[in-house]
Amino acid sequence: RSLAQVALRYVLSHPAVSVAIPGAKNSTQVEENSSHLTRPLLLDNEIEFIKQL
Helix, strand or coil: CCCHHHHHHHHHHHHCCCCCCCCCCHHHHHHHHHHCCCCCCCCHHHHHHHHHH
16 A cells, blocks of 8 residues: 555544545546545554654
8 A cells, every 4th residue: 555545544434534535637637536436445553653653
């Protein structure tokens, strides 16, 4: 996973968030962002790890 993918999944993992609108500078970034939207959200231990950073 790229940093952008993890960041997007982190935002979407928050229970108060139902929509995330990521920015993209080109079509490659749009494709990368949208290709991972059907994958599972982050696990609790992954979220906790990110919070520790």
